Each structure stands twice: as structure tokens, then as C-alpha cells.
Amino acid sequence: MNATEKLNFLIQDKNLDAELKHIAEKVLQGERVSFEEGVILYERGELGYLGVLANYIREKKHGDYTYFNRNFHIEPTNVCVYDCKFCAYSRLIKEREQGWEMDVAGMMEVIKKYDDEPVTEVHITGGVVPKQNLDFYADFFRQCKAHRPDLHIKGLTPVEYYYIFKKAKMSHYDGLKYLQECGLDSMPGGGAEIFHPEIREKIAGDKCTAEQWLDIHEQAHSLGMRTNATMLYGHIEAFWHRVDHMERLRQLQDKTGGFQAFIPLKFRNQGHQMSHVPEVSVVEDLRNYAIARIYMDNFDHIKAYWAMISRDTAQLSLAFGVDDIDGTLDDTTKIYSMAGAEEQHPALSTQQLVELIKQVGRHPIERDTLYKIVTDYKDVVFDDGNKPNYYSLPVVE
Numbered sequence: 001m002n003a004t005e006k007l008n009f010l011i012q013d014k015n016l017d018a019e020l021k022h023i024a025e026k027v028l029q030g031e032r033v034s035f036e037e038g039v040i041l042y043e044r045g046e047l048g049y050l051g052v053l054a055n056y057i058r059e060k061k062h063g064d065y066t067y068f069n070r071n072f073h074i075e076p077t078n079v080c081v082y083d084c085k086f087c088a089y090s091r092l093i094k095e096r097e098q099g100w101e102m103d104v105a106g107m108m109e110v111i112k113k114y115d116d117e118p119v120t121e122v123h124i125t126g127g128v129v130p131k132q133n134l135d136f137y138a139d140f141f142r143q144c145k146a147h148r149p150d151l152h153i154k155g156l157t158p159v160e161y162y163y164i165f166k167k168a169k170m171s172h173y174d175g176l177k178y179l180q181e182c183g184l185d186s187m188p189g190g191g192a193e194i195f196h197p198e199i200r201e202k203i204a205g206d207k208c209t210a211e212q213w214l215d216i217h218e219q220a221h222s223l224g225m226r227t228n229a230t231m232l233y234g235h236i237e238a239f240w241h242r243v244d245h246m247e248r249l250r251q252l253q254d255k256t257g258g259f260q261a262f263i264p265l266k267f268r269n270q271g272h273q274m275s276h277v278p279e280v281s282v283v284e285d286l287r288n289y290a291i292a293r294i295y296m297d298n299f300d301h302i303k304a305y306w307a308m309i310s311r312d313t314a315q316l317s318l319a320f321g322v323d324d325i326d327g328t329l330d331d332t333t334k335i336y337s338m339a340g341a342e343e344q345h346p347a348l349s350t351q352q353l354v355e356l357i358k359q360v361g362r363h364p365i366e367r368d369t370l371y372k373i374v375t376d377y378k379d380v381v382f383d384d385g386n387k388p389n390y391y392s393l394p395v396v397e
């Protein structure tokens with residue numbers, strides 16, 4: 001049975017709860033699921049049911065295509081003026097000798113390490129410190145573009161920007177416009193956590209508010225920048241807080257259309273002030289991906305960070321609405337490993353990513369940051385050695 005036949009079969013099930021049946025019919029008709037229905041999905045939707053709905057939408061949007069990219073991260077510092085309770089990664093200013101703080105020259109050294117590598121994106125995010133201010137990033141973005149103009153800079157979240165622009169006495173719009181002129185291309189989705197103040201104040205009370213986070217994305221969209229959005233789930237929030245979070249994003253997306261991917265981030269519980277809170281199960285991870293796919297009808301992509309949820313769960317997620325599993329990473333991020341993720345040195349070669357996707361019957365596509373196809377790997381057979389032959393592959397636009 002294909003995805004449509006499975007959904008039709010499900011709808012005909014006489015034992016299906018009437019409200020779940022109504023939601024399934026709406027999905028088949030391409031209609032939007034309401035806030036109340038989002039909560040019903042969390043409360044009553046079992047995994048098999050949610051998988052059928054989410055996979056129907058996923059295949060309608062993308063077929064079997066499953067995206068990844070070749071990227072690396074720069075985390076300029078893990079010292080931070082903020083004190084988010086779930087953060088295992090950062091060190092307070094008073095403990096700064098336990099952390100790291102890079103200068104522009106050090107960051108350029110990292111960029112230069114990839115000179116001969118066919119990476120397409122550098123993803124930059126980290127803590128917030130006064131020294132890494134507007135001039136610091138303007139200088140770095142300029143140097144980076146002068147050195148390698150084709151490398152896409154996906155840099156910083158509203159958490160960093162809110163602090164930087166406030167210190168520089170600039171509006172969100174003017175600050176972003178200036179950094180865009182210096183070379184910034186797009187924005188990742190971090191720092192969103194859970195928007196509702198009931199939860200946000202408890203877990204991340206001292207950083208930017210939901211309204212400030214959303215405004216910075218809105219201003220970026222108005223400048224033509226594409227951005228992503230995340231949600232940190234599975235800690236002290238209730239289901240309706242998750243729906244509230246997605247609803248706020250869905251409304252902004254209706255207005256601007258500037259978001260590309262929605263990325264649910266699993267709460268991991270090692271090494272921070274919320275370590276007493278248990279992690280949710282893999283079943284809940286998959287249910288959450290599926291509901292995100294169903295609810296976020298105006299987002300093109302649902303992304304799972306394989307480095308955060310492990311390779312096995314990333315493979316499973318491809319049957320529950322996910323169409324993107326992020327990039328090669330090359331062991332350049334510590335955010336997930338320091339919070340207790342299974343992947344302690346996250347790095348996958350292109351070949352490994354392609355095989356991971358093919359093993360579950362999907363069609364691997366290397367994309368750039370803006371989802372332009374770089375290479376279609378459906379029929380690519382790698383050399384028998386471990387190294388894929390990057391340079392002889394066709395580039396498909």
C-alpha cells in the first residue's frame with residue numbers, strides 16, 4: 001500500500017476514535033489542524049496512527065527525498081552571560097577558565113581547515129559574551145566571505161543577536177541588515193526552547209523572550225533571509241505548551257514564509273541543573289516528529305539532528321514525517337554530546353549518510369542550505385574504499 005492507501009485504510013477503521021478520524025480526514029483533504037486538534041493528537045494519537053498521517057504529508061511534499069548537507073560548526077565560545085537550566089554546554093562568566101573563547105583569527109583558522117573540502121555551509125552558534133559583539137561578528141563575516149565567498153554563513157540565533165544589538169543600540173532590523181551586508185546569509189533555529197512564559201521563565205528566564213525571538217526572525221525574513229526554528233521538548237512542558245509553541249511559529253510563517261525547517265530538539269538530561277528530569281522515550285520522540293509534520297503545514301521541512309537523537313532514531317524518524325537529517329558535522333559541535341547524546345564525536349562521511357538513508361528505503365539528496373539540490377545520490381555507487389569520490393559526482397541544480 002502506498003501512503004495515500006494507508007491513510008484511506010486508516011480512515012475506514014470502524015474502531016477509530018471519532019475525533020482522530022476527523023483529523024485524519026482533514027489531513028487527507030490538505031486542511032489545517034486546529035490548536036485543539038493538535039492537543040488531541042498529543043493526548044490520544046498512538047504511534048502507528050500518527051505515522052500514517054505524517055508520512056502521507058511527508059511523501060506528498062517530498063516523496064522519498066531525504067536531505068542532508070555537508071557542513072561544519074564553529075562554536076565561538078561556550079562561556080555565557082545567561083544561565084539556562086537545561087544547558088550542559090555553557091560556563092558562566094565567573095567560570096570562564098573552564099570554557100573556551102575564540103578570536104576572529106582562531107575562527108578563520110577553522111574556516112581555512114576546510115579549504116579543500118566540498119562543504120557548503122558553516123553553522124555558527126554558541127554562548128553569549130560581551131567581547132563577541134557586533135564589530136567582532138562583522139569582522140569575522142567579512143573575512144570569511146573574502147576568503148571563501150561560496151561558503152554559506154548560517155550564523156547566530158536571536159539569543160545572541162538580541163544581546164549584541166542591545167549593546168550596540170541598534171534595532172533588530174538595522175543590526176541584521178548590517179551583518180547581512182558583512183556576509184551573513186541565514187539564521188539557524190536555536191534559542192526558541194518553549195515559548196510559553198510559564199515554561200520559558202523556569203528554564204531560560206534570563207534570555208530573550210518569545211516575542212523578541214520571533215521579531216528577530218521576522219526582521220530577518222523581511223531582509224530576504226531564510227531561517228529555521230526549533231523547539232526543545234520533553235522536560236517540564238505540557239503537551240499544550242508544545243502546540244502553543246508550534247502555533248506561534250505557524251502564525252509567523254503565514255505572515256512571512258521565511259522559515260525553511262522546523263527542528264524538534266530532544267531534551268537530554270546530563271550535566272546541568274535539570275538532570276533530575278527524566279528524558280522521554282524514543283516512542284515519544286517519534287510521536288513528536290509526526291505531530292510536528294501534521295501541525296506545521298506551512299513549513300516545507302521537518303528536520304531531525306542525527307547527532308542529538310542517534311543514527312538509529314534518525315532512520316526511524318524518516319517514517320514519521322522527517323525529511324532532513326542534517327549534515328556531516330565532522331565532530332565540530334559539542335552542544336549535543338555535552339548534554340548526554342549517544343554520539344560523543346558526531347561525524348558522518350557523505351557515504352555513511354547516504355547509506356543510512358538508503359538502508360531505510362529513502363532517496364538521499366545532498367542539498368545546500370537553501371535546499372537547492374547539490375547531488376542526487378539515488379544511483380551513486382561509492383568506490384569500494386571508505387572515501388567517497390566527491391569530485392567526480394555531477395552537480396544537479
Ligand code: SF4
Nearest residue numbers: 080082084087090127
Ligand atoms: S542555552 Fe545558550 S543562552 Fe542558554 S546558557 Fe546555554 S549557551 Fe547560554
